Amino acid sequence: MEAAKFGKKWLPFCRENNVTERCPDAYFGSNYDQTVKTREIKMMYENMKMKVENVVERGKINDEYISSEEDRQVLSQYWAEDFSRQNHPSVIKVLLNSNNDVDSSGGAMPNLIYVSRQKSNTTQHHFKAGALNALLRVSAIMTNSPLILTLDCDMYSNDPLTAQRVLCYLPDKSGRPNCGYVxxxxxxxGLNKADVYACEHKRLFLANPIGMDGLNGPSYVGTGCFFRRRVFFGGPSLYSQPETAELSPDHIVDKPINSKEILSLAHHVAGCNYENQSNWGSKIGFRYGSLVEDYYTGYRLQCEGWQSVFCHPSRPAFLGDVPISLSDVLNQNKRWSVGLLEVGFSKYSPSTFGIRAMGILMGQAYAHYAFWAIWSFPITIYAFLPSLALLQGLPIFPKVHEPTFLLYTFLFIGAYVQDCLDFILTQGTFLRWWSDQRMWLMRSLSSFVFGSIEYAIKCLGVPTHGFNVTSKVMDDELSKRYDQGVLNLEFHHLCLFH
Known part of the structure; x- marks a missing residue:
């Protein structure tokens, strides 16, 4: 609600001053022009930020923060005593209506709708994919826009022309008739100079998608992706009909978004029991069955016949935060490892089902991700075997005077040189490549190992920790050490059990 009020001042300011950094925090953290108007906008932003942080810290909304009777009714309805994060009704509130709300310059504001799906302590919830499916249904009821953007909560738009750029590819303008997402x-x-935790993931987010773009297109990485709504309802030639006509991608919404009928139906489709005995998560919407729902969803869409496009403009379209502690980095990679193995050893394995559906090259491209954690076994052996052999006096490498030593040297140096070149050619630096090599060994001997163990335990039916959200809260002391390039080794454990 506070952001909606601030946006009425912020958007005209951005247009008048050609501001491309649409995130106010990023803009005010840069070398901006110190004018009277800029200082006024900054003060408004700081006041808004202070209000929100105070409410979160106190756990309640005081009367001085309620500016209208409408705000009071909304907050009293949804912020009741029995309201908690894991037990609350559906919350859907139209904060801005493009037909009625205007900014400070008289221009129309975009629709802004707050949605939180119903939660119940007695109901099992799918995490990110379940939340996205609820949003997919609510947006279908209220606007049914043909294009959908998914973005992580820690990311922001870094280029206001991104949406126009996407229209060059969608729909059907990319040369790929079945293009489903960009x-x-x-x-x-905020990456430090050395990127000590190797969070850029150059191969995952740049090098590999460029290669896959030469085939059927890159995988979906969970954020910074524009979809055609149609892709969530079956393959290009196989349409899966949703339960109600209002959820169909061809449905035209002809009622105001704040009408009683629309809001009632929107609350209904956001209910925690709505998906029971339905195709949501299996044939319709974002797919369930893996902790890495983004990888799994993109994979299943491409198996159904959809293609994708990789768009890499010189100015990043979106920017986000990175985890700044070793504990968060390793736990994030452990979660990825478990989720990828869930796909790799399922009936939809890229090595079998994927190759049949997409061909051997695309199938192997996805299999490369799915069996990521398996690298832990050869790397663990390589970490211990030479030391043990040295202690026992057993030679396992060729000696300098043997002919095979030249071959061994060529393969050893050549592999590292090629890997370094691949990294640097994707706008990396040698220092960050060295950090990447160091973190690769750390992940392999910790996250991948624990991820493989947790997956094996899950297969045996033992309850495990499940989904844990990566913390990106910027603790001041932690941030200071990260900016200095100091590894934060004060982590406690990689959770396996409840």
Whole structure:
């Protein structure tokens, strides 16, 4: 609600001053022009930020923060005593209506609708994919726009022309008649000089998608992706009809978004029991069955016949935060490892089902991700075997005077040189490549190992930790050490059990 009020001042300011950094925090953290108007806008932003942080810290909304009777009714309805994060009704509130709301210059504001799906302590919830499916249904009821953008909560738009750029590809203008989504690389701001935790993931977000773009297109990485709504309802030639006509991608919404009928139906489709005995998560919408729902959803869409496009403009379209502690980095990679193995050893394995559906090259491209954690076994052996052999006096490498030593040297140096070149050619640096090599070994001997163990335990029916959200809260002391390039080794454990 506070952001909607601030937006009425912020958007005209951006247009008048040609501001491309549409995130106010990023803009005011840069070398901006110190004018009277800029200082006024900054003060408004700081006041808004202070209000929100105070409410979160106190856990309640005081009367001085309520500016109208409408705000009071909304907050009293949804912020009741029995309202908690895991037990609350559907929350859908139209904050801005493009037909009625205007900014400070008289221009129309875009629709802005707050949505939180119903939660119940007695109901099992799918995490990110379930939330996205609820949003997919609510947006179908209220606007049914043909294009959908998914973006992580820590990311912001870095280029206001991104949406126009996407229209060059969608729909059917990319030379790929079945193009279903456009994926932008995941880029970050605030990385330290050495990127000590190797969070850029150059191969995952840049090098590999460029190669896959030469085939059927890149995988979906969970953020910075524009979809055609139609892709969530079956393959290009196989349409899966949703339960109600209002959820169909061809449905035309002819009622105001704040009408009683629309809001009632929107609350209904956001209910926690709505998906029971339905095709949501299996044949319709974002797919369930893996902790890495983004990878799994993109994979299943391409198996159904959809293609994708990789768009990598010189100016990053979106920027986000990175985890700044070793504990968060390793736990994030452990979660990815478990989710990828869930796909790799399922009936939809890229090595079998994927190759049949997409061909051997695309199938192997997805299999390369799915069996990521398996690297832990050869790397663990390589970490211990030479040391043990040295202690026992057993030679396992060729000696300098043997002919095979030249071959061994060529393969060893050649592999590292090629990997370094691939990294640097994707706008990397040697220092960050070295950090990447260091973190690769850390992940392989910790995250991948624990991820493989957790997956094996899950297969045996033992309850595990499940989905854990990566923390990107910017603790001041932690941030200071990260900016200095100091590894934060004060992590406690990689959780396996409840």
């Amino acid at each position: 994926q932008f690389p995941q880029r970050y701001h």
